[in-house]
């Protein structure tokens with residue numbers, strides 16, 4: 544066959560209002576209601592900015608994910624990743640649906656206990672468990688997932704004199720074909736470190752190695768990485784059984800499934816490019832079922848999905864403060880929320896919609912927050928109608944990580960409301976006040 548003729552690439556800037564291969568560039572539709580509650584009424588009642596969480600959407604997400612796995616595999620358990628969003632109201636929705644708790648700090652462990660989660664349904668992950676944390680976890684029969692040898696040593700020393708063996712797993716890291724490797728947590732699979740930890744635990748006679756855990760990354764965009772992880776975890780579990788006569792009750796494949804947010808720099812929106820939870824479930828469960836476990840001896844499959852289950856259930860409502868022209872003529876809109884409460888705008892091009900009807904004039908706009916900080920940019924470039932001071936906007940898919948990673952920087956953190964399944968609105972976290980912030984401050988006498 545003749546060599547194909549070289550064609551020069553043709554690069555054309557997309558201009559607002561002009562046609563391109565997706566049709567004509569238009570602004571977003573006005574977004575006036577969340578679960579039939581008017582956006583305007585929410586801002587009037589609770590102030591701006593305001594986080595809004597849809598209980599309906601959380602339950603829909605959870606049920607879709609549970610269905611994806613449980614229709615393909617006989618034993619499935621979800622554990623809610625507290626650090627993704629640990630508002631108690633949110634955690635309790637997941638617990639009502641049947642989720643256990645997955646925590647990564649003593650603070651989160653206390654929260655899970657406070658939410659009434661039985662100790663044996665709390666998975667304690669993370670590299671920073673203190674002696675006090677471990678003692679509490681032992682006392683409550685929780686599942687302790689060991690991160691490193693020092694922790695294993697400490698745990699073994701705490702077992703002296705105990706009349707039972709605490710249930711543990713090790714966190715395993717491995718090469719799944721996604722780089723850079725996430726090898727800073729847990730014990731490595733390829734170099735034999737994970738196996739040596741397993742042998743040490745089993746031979747100690749003081750701990751029960753109940754499971755194996757991995758969490759291979761976050762916003763993992765390929766199903767094959769999970770196939771690789773499932774197959775390595777299964778191989779390790781089978782080796783425990785055959786070589787050490789140690790039965791592994793569960794494999795915890797962690798979280799890491801992407802939400803449909805659009806990553807910065809992505810050409811196409813996340814809704815079009817991310818595999819669905821059914822795709823991930825098919826890959827993971829298919830791999831486990833074919834891995835060579837004795838027929839009725841498949842381990843319980845635990846999943847710790849975070850962002851997938853809540854990102855699109857969260858909204859941030861805000862208000863336009865001003866418009867200005869940058870030196871190059873570009874339009875900039877300043878809103879009343881910044882990266883201090885919308886941490887994920889560093890990674891995502893969040894969709895922003897006007898909350899009201901607007902003129903048909905669309906212009907490419909930069910959206911800045913109110914912080915006195917150059918990096919306080921919500922969107923570098925977005926097609927928006929002309930908004931005026933006082934207009935409201937809605938930021939979409941902000942349910943994951945923002946309400947736990949938000950910073951108190953020059954402003955107070957806003958209120959959070961939940962819209963329940965009957966479309967009733969509940970305040971689930973009041974806005975901060977100056978008193979909250981200063982409550983723990985002390986002024987030395989000579990400075991009073």
Ligand SMILES: *Cc1c(COP(=O)(O)O)cnc(C)c1O
Pocket residue numbers: 624626627645647668669758760761762797798799800847848849850851943
């Ligand atoms: C953060 C975390 C999760 C949740 O991750 P997502 O990417 O949000 O699904 C699950 N397990 C562990 C151990 C984590 O640290």
